[in-house]
Amino acid sequence: MNGPEIHVEFAPGLRLFVPHGRRAGATPVVTDGSSTLGHVVESLGVPLTEVGELVVDGGTVAVSHIPAAGESVEVRAVARPQQVPGAPLRFLLDVHLGTLARRLRLLGVDAAYESTDIGDPALATRSAAERRVLLSRDRGLLRRRELWAGAFVYSTRPEEQLRDVLGRFAPALKPWTRCTACNGPLRQASKEEVADRLEGGTSRSYDVFAQCVECGRAYWRGAHHEQLEVIVERAVAEFGPR
The missing domain is CATH 3.10.20.30 (Beta-grasp domain)
Structure with a gap:
């Protein structure tokens, strides 16, 4: 009727x-x-x-x-910047947003990421359990009732996705402080501490290192550092503290 x-x-x-x-x-x-x-x-x-x-x-x-x-x-x-009450601003990204996850981590934003498809119920449950904003392009996933908070990622281009998320949520940016592989925090490390993770050429060419306290991955200013620096500089210039 x-x-x-x-x-x-x-x-x-x-x-x-x-x-x-x-x-x-x-x-x-x-x-x-x-x-x-x-x-x-x-x-x-x-x-x-x-x-x-x-x-x-x-x-x-x-x-x-x-x-x-x-x-x-x-x-x-939704109004921008969007306020997410009740928890520190943290994100959870679905399997299709790996590049965005790595770029958020590069900027020091807490961005958990599922590299395998664990299914919509598990993603929504993790969002609720960890009080993370779920980022996805899956409308059905964003409609799940157990979801704590979520946001649709409007673009398919990583650079536009990053601007969208930074503009919408205005997270604090702390570049070079998170592991882009696992999201763990980085600490300064000596060459001796990370020697077993370096190839000979790297060990001879670089003296300044950082290491993830969770997965142990070593970082240094290698061949791709300039490309990453551009991403960081643009983000900080547009979305950093005023």
């Missing part, structure tokens, strides 16, 4: 989630009379992780609001 008809308008940044016919202006939506507004928005394709204020006839309502006939609903995008 058809229920109340409402009119829903999505913020421009959210229109990519909805069918083409609903993207421009306010469009009529028939509800069942019992589902919450949050459920209605998700049924139209928009993960609630991407939704900011829900405005009904000019007033802000909760996602638990039950729509009534004739209401006009404005679905706004």
Whole structure:
């Protein structure tokens, strides 16, 4: 049975989630009379992780609001920078975002990463257990109820993904302090301490090293350091402390 008809308008940044016919202006939506507004928005394709204020006839309502006939609903995008209350800002990335994970770690951002596909339930459960913001391009994953917090990664290009996450969450940047392989903290190390992890040419050419306190991986300013330095400099210039 058809229920109340409402009119829903999505913020421009959210229109990519909805069918083409609903993207421009306010469009009529028939509800069942019992589902919450949050459920209605998700049924139209928009993960609630991407939704900011829900405005009904000019007033802000909760996602638990039950729509009534004739209401006009404005679905706004999440405000930036987004505040994540209740825990230190930490991330969890799914299997498809390995490059983004390494770049976040390069900047000293706590970014856990699953290098194998452990399944949506396990990812969502880990997000809740460790109170991490789950980053993903999987809309279905971001709709799981056990998720603690999440965010859709809008681009497929790592450089744009990094700017998106840094601009949305404004994490504190502490470059060169995390292991890009395992996310552990780095400490300064002498050549002697990491000698068993170095090849002969590296040992002869470099004197300054760091080592991950968790996995033991050694770091030095090798051939790729200049490329990494560019990533760091650009991020700090745009998103570092003002």
